[in-house]
Amino acid sequence: MESTRALSGDEGGGPPGGEVVDVLARLVGLLLASSGEGAHRIERSTRAVAAAFGCRASLVMVPEGAVMTVSKGSGRAVTVTVRAVPEVFRLDRVVALKPWLASVEGGELSVAQAGAGLRRIEEQPAPYPWWVKLIGIVLFSLGFAPLMQPTWYEIGSTAVLAALAAVLAVTADFVPRLAVLLPLLASTLVSVVTLEVFATDAAHGGPVLLMLPALFFFVPGDYLSAAAAELAAGLMTTGAIRLVYAVFLLVQLYVGVLLGVALTGSSTRRLFDVVAVADLPRWALFCGWVVFTAGTVLAFAVPLRLLPVLLGLVYLTVGVQSLVTKAAGEMAGTFVAAVVLAAAANVLGRRPALPPRLVLILPGFFTLTVGSLGMRGLTTLAGGHVIAGFTDLLKLVTVVTAIAVGLTTGAALTARRADLRAA
Known part of the structure; x- marks a missing residue:
């Protein structure tokens, strides 16, 4: 998964924290990579996680990429471009992502904990040789x-x-x-x-x-x-x-x-x-x-x-x-x-x-x-x-x-x- 970042918007406040943007970008990459059923559910999950960390997120998607804009309050927005090739060959990551999403949306994880959990999902080896x-x-x-x-x-x-x-x-x-x-x-x-x-x-x-x-x-x-x-x-x-x-x-x-x-x-x-x-x-x-x-x-x-x-x-x-x-x-x-x-x-x-x-x-x-x-x-x-x-x-x-x-x-x-x- 690749991503690029840019700042835009007014000067009414600080942009969202870098850790939050990083977590959201990696989440979008994982969701895109497992979008064999279609990309229409990705924005809903991303918005829910952003809201759990006090931010707003919106996406413009194509099957192999997304442009995500994250904002907090009236501050500047951060725009991130995420690229990931869609496939359905590692469904163990899809299974592991569900309890992670539930914990984040339930307010059980800090940004640092959420990032660490997402990193474990990304790096976990395949369940079978x-x-x-x-x-x-x-x-x-x-x-x-x-x-x-x-x-x-x-x-x-x-x-x-x-x-x-x-x-x-x-x-x-x-x-x-x-x-x-x-x-x-x-x-x-x-x-x-x-x-x-x-x-x-x-x-x-x-x-x-x-x-x-x-x-x-x-x-x-x-x-x-x-x-x-x-x-x-x-x-x-x-x-x-x-x-x-x-x-x-x-x-x-x-x-x-x-x-x-x-x-x-x-x-x-x-x-x-x-x-x-x-x-x-x-x-x-x-x-x-x-x-x-x-x-x-x-x-x-x-x-x-x-x-x-x-x-x-x-x-x-x-x-x-x-x-x-x-x-x-x-x-x-x-x-x-x-x-x-x-x-x-x-x-x-x-x-x-x-x-x-x-x-x-x-x-x-x-x-x-x-x-x-x-x-x-x-x-x-x-x-x-x-x-x-x-x-x-x-x-x-x-x-x-x-x-x-x-x-x-x-x-x-x-x-x-x-x-x-x-x-």
Whole structure:
């Protein structure tokens, strides 16, 4: 997180204390870095902390930065520019930030104590070693695989492909330059191995359906829905920029698949979209969500103690989506599931012992499988299957909108009056 500072305003009094401004700037940096759900809640938290220290704060935001103005009484205002790259890979910091915010807003911490606590959160090591994160990414992909094709072959191929992608993802933690091209490199590697080793028989399903579970960790479904939620909340700049960034990540994955086609000397016609005959028993499909949720916890550095409540929200989301889809269609099922998930996360998030809304929503949100539709549509188009490709892309737009509006509706229905006044 980087920040710059400048003074402005009248001479009616002294500016806010440097310690207060430093705490607020670092807080904004942490909130920006964990804004995978959207940036629309950052200003509310920042204003509350500033008020606890007798100051006023206002923000002008873009997804990767913010200009914060802090004032105290009628004195000069301090303007700080904060930059932080948004991601959702260290949710342990999001969990630790919740009790810190509660203590500051409750007047339990001095500025010095608040700064020291924030520094501990920033510097705390990841809760799991690199090899546990690698296992988490593989489990995350394996749990998602039956959604693409409920076959044992899909699970077996995903185990190998996800392990390759996970090695790249973990390596990028140690080689930051690799992170810039990570989606492109991962999709190229997965594409080459899939086309050369696993997509040799049409009876096993389309190549893209074999690739997608291993690439799901890199698919920007969270950014797409966060962008839609920000646009719905009236944050045009942050929503539009995040939407462009999500599309850019999606295109990287798409180009990587095409590079794999070129490197193997294959034809794009191999990118057909045919689902194999299901051979997984129902118990395997049911248990898949346990594997998926455990993988989410390990891959995104969520404390292990939260696994039961996250698993409950996953099954709630899946159950609601399945029941409503049977009764009223897929879009209605997705919308209602998003409403229920957001409402449940809002209510549970008020309990001091439970994590904030973002952490509670994330696993259930992933079950709604947004970004994979865009990837599937682009690759299907590249394979020359125009109608099917555009059908998937149109479905992506409607599903993203349904999820974003559903999450916003669920949050609004369960919001407290104080939160509505502060919005």
